[in-house]
Amino acid sequence: MKIMNGLYNLIGILIFAYLVGSFLNVVISRLPIIFKLKESNHDFKTFNLALPRSHCPHCQHILYWWHNIPLLSFVILKGQCYFCHTPIAKRYFIVELSFILLIALCYYQAPSLSIFLSYALFSALALCIFFIDWETLFIPDILNYLLLWSGLLINTHGLFCSAQDAIIGAALGYLGLWGFYHFIYWTSKKEGFGYGDFKLLAALGAWCGVSELFNILFLASLLGLILAVVKLKKMGEPIAFGPALCIAGFLNLVYPQTFNLLNWSRQLFGSG
Incomplete structure (x- = not known):
């Protein structure tokens, strides 16, 4: 038994995964840095999961909104920074795509809404742990x-x-x-x-x-x-x-x- 029926429900779930995957990249990129800064009593008002705004780690240039579209921006920019042309880590694309695929698998396996939501929570946390430990x-x-x-x-x-x-x-x-x-x-x-x-x-x-x-x-x-x-x-x-x-x-x-x-x-x- 599927938790939901219809194409619209599946599309809505995948759009949700599409957007959440982008946030997971922020967590994967910034959380290890935050822990290192914590040891030096850094002011987290200037560096946290929300600040500073998304920027190129090489040239430090603030990114435009269309540079942050999950999956599409990586393809449009041909995998490199718009300003300095430094290659963008492939991990950003892989994380966003992986989370969409994981949520699709969870959707088809979950017999109820509560189990699907549990699967989704587990997948999000496990994906962050996977890539942070990998790197x-x-x-x-x-x-x-x-x-x-x-x-x-x-x-x-x-x-x-x-x-x-x-x-x-x-x-x-x-x-x-x-x-x-x-x-x-x-x-x-x-x-x-x-x-x-x-x-x-x-x-x-x-x-x-x-x-x-x-x-x-x-x-x-x-x-x-x-x-x-x-x-x-x-x-x-x-x-x-x-x-x-x-x-x-x-x-x-x-x-x-x-x-x-x-x-x-x-x-x-x-x-x-």
Whole structure:
């Protein structure tokens, strides 16, 4: 059953995703800078998510309104600044397009409006975490906490799992990676994960429940290897695990039967 019927509803949802995707780029670009400035007691009246106005990071020229049209401006400007012709990061285009595609997938998978809105919230937060960690190897606490608390609140009425499963999932998600991190450090004197990864897995446990933690970690491990190859990381170089966790969490939440390790094993070994 689809949450809504008709072409107009779908178009309206995609337009919403089109506009929100542009804001997500602002969050991805500015939030890491804000955290760095916070350490130096910077005045956030002059730099935050709203100020200063959109500008070229290379020549600092304020952009015209038509330079900020999601997706279209990148194509019109041929991927470069209108003023100094410096290439624009492809990430802006990728984020906006990715969010539209994610919302379209959520639309077709959600059996109710409440689940669709939950999917959309999860997708927005996870997409920000994905690209910030991909670019900076850093996950802002505010995004992890928003994902964690929203998951716990949504599951107070058992939307994806029981409240008890959500709480235990959050606790074990954090403690599981925390313990594994210290085991790796104790045996190799190397840091296998960042503390942001602990909090992110806790948030995914709050959304999906304790029973899905192993499945999420298994998928994330496979995806992490693929992403490492995509980013051409050499042995010994740090690899962001957050993006792999975000993809695994999304697949487990939106496609729980398709990307389920137990179902895979049953199909592989033919057991009932």
